[in-house]
Amino acid sequence: MTTLKFALALGCGALALSMASAQAQExxxxxxxxxxxxxxxxxxxxxxxxxxLAVDKNGGKLGGVPVKITVIDDELKxxxxxxxxxxxxxxxKPTFVVGPVFSNILGAIAKPVLDSGAFxxxxxxxPSTMAGKACNKNFFVxxxxxxxxxxxxxxYAQDQNYKRAYIIAPNYQAGKxxxxxxxxxxxxxxxxxxxxxxNALDFSADLAKIASTKPDVVFAFLPGGLGVNFVKQWSxxxxxxxxxxxxxxxxxxxxxxxxxxxxxxLYGGMTWAPNMDNPQTKDFVKAYEAAYKIVPGxxxxxxxxxxxxxxxxxxxxxxxxxxxxxxxxIKKADFTSLRGKFKFNTNGFPIQDFYLxxxxxxxxxxxxxxxxxxxxxxxxxxHAKDCGLK
Numbered sequence: 216m217t218t219l220k221f222a223l224a225l226g227c228g229a230l231a232l233s234m235a236s237a238q239a240q241e242x243x244x245x246x247x248x249x250x251x252x253x254x255x256x257x258x259x260x261x262x263x264x265x266x267x268l269a270v271d272k273n274g275g276k277l278g279g280v281p282v283k284i285t286v287i288d289d290e291l292k293x294x295x296x297x298x299x300x301x302x303x304x305x306x307x308k309p310t311f312v313v314g315p316v317f318s319n320i321l322g323a324i325a326k327p328v329l330d331s332g333a334f335x336x337x338x339x340x341x342p343s344t345m346a347g348k349a350c351n352k353n354f355f356v357x358x359x360x361x362x363x364x365x366x367x368x369x370x371y372a373q374d375q376n377y378k379r380a381y382i383i384a385p386n387y388q389a390g391k392x393x394x395x396x397x398x399x400x401x402x403x404x405x406x407x408x409x410x411x412x413x414n415a416l417d418f419s420a421d422l423a424k425i426a427s428t429k430p431d432v433v434f435a436f437l438p439g440g441l442g443v444n445f446v447k448q449w450s451x452x453x454x455x456x457x458x459x460x461x462x463x464x465x466x467x468x469x470x471x472x473x474x475x476x477x478x479x480x481l482y483g484g485m486t487w488a489p490n491m492d493n494p495q496t497k498d499f500v501k502a503y504e505a506a507y508k509i510v511p512g513x514x515x516x517x518x519x520x521x522x523x524x525x526x527x528x529x530x531x532x533x534x535x536x537x538x539x540x541x542x543x544x545i546k547k548a549d550f551t552s553l554r555g556k557f558k559f560n561t562n563g564f565p566i567q568d569f570y571l572x573x574x575x576x577x578x579x580x581x582x583x584x585x586x587x588x589x590x591x592x593x594x595x596x597x598h599a600k601d602c603g604l605k
């Protein structure tokens with residue numbers, strides 16, 4: 216009888232250990248929300264692939280925990296995004312949702328994600344609203360606050376003592392915010408402030424006015440196809456090299472494959488570039504180009520950092536079972552960012568360095584942005600003061 220009890224106890228113990236082991240290996244669920252349809256797909260693909268590259272580097276795990284990734288195409292449509300994300304968080308109950316690229320999509324998905332108790336990590340979108348009064352203890356950003364990139368160019372223009380600027384952006388809220396960001400630091404004369412239609416293809420009238428008014432500098436926020444057309448027409452108009460051209464999201468690794476030589480020598484602003492001189496960036500760029508056959512831009516870099524942030528936090532918290540421990544570990548940002556220095560402000564947005572970057576053609580014929588000079592050091596966004604988190 217004693218022998219039977221011992222055998223039963225031993226069997227139950229083995230079963231308990233087996234169940235505990237199975238539970239320990241239960242995959243951590245992560246949703247990656249990104250635009251994979253339409254003209255913004257090149258950006259969304261970099262976010263998806265940058266995140267996946269980090270997971271692959273860690274053997275399919277983050278923080279030692281196996282990962283189950285569900286990729287959600289938001290189609291750059293808020294209604295589509297919110298329906299798909301709400302369905303995902305309700306059915307899968309993920310620990311993390313990573314994304315999206317565009318701020319209007321973030322505004323749509325933030326409530327269902329955060330209400331579910333999941334952590335929302337944005338690898339790109341960084342609206343001022345969520346940096347200020349609408350900040351949330353479970354919301355973190357691995358890119359920047361949206362205003363800051365435009366402020367880089369305004370600060371640089373002011374430091375260069377340019378007196379007269381021609382500025383242009385698309386006619387929607389982000390365009391208006393971008394020009395406001397530029398003007399926050401640039402104190403010279405605005406020769407003209409132009410808001411182009413979102414579907415603009417022909418910039419000949421704008422370029423003619425630039426040629427006739429001869430401003431000291433041009434600043435453009437013209438992402439995607441807008442930027443491709445403007446830069447090509449800028450070169451065709453013979454303005455390349457004659458007037459300093461500063462931009463945000465107009466010349467970057469998402470547009471350069473189409474712009475090519477027409478963009479060489481033009482300036483942008485960013486926290487990172489593929490030629491950043493640190494070992495982690497060199498390894499990342501080599502691995503990304505080998506895997507995806509294109510030069511990675513900030514979208515891929517920021518998503519990779521998001522994955523490495525999660526990796527460090529889950530490891531430090533000893534898993535995902537305690538949300539408070541996990542949150543505290545995220546706040547510490549104890550990982551090696553591709554950009555080097557990285558820490559979180561009280562609002563969950565980074566405090567980091569910003570650079571002027573310049574488009575260059577590499578020896579292998581590919582195009583990339585490269586670090587030209589540092590503009591801001593340990594720069595915190597101006598909206599953190601309105602956030603109630605400590």
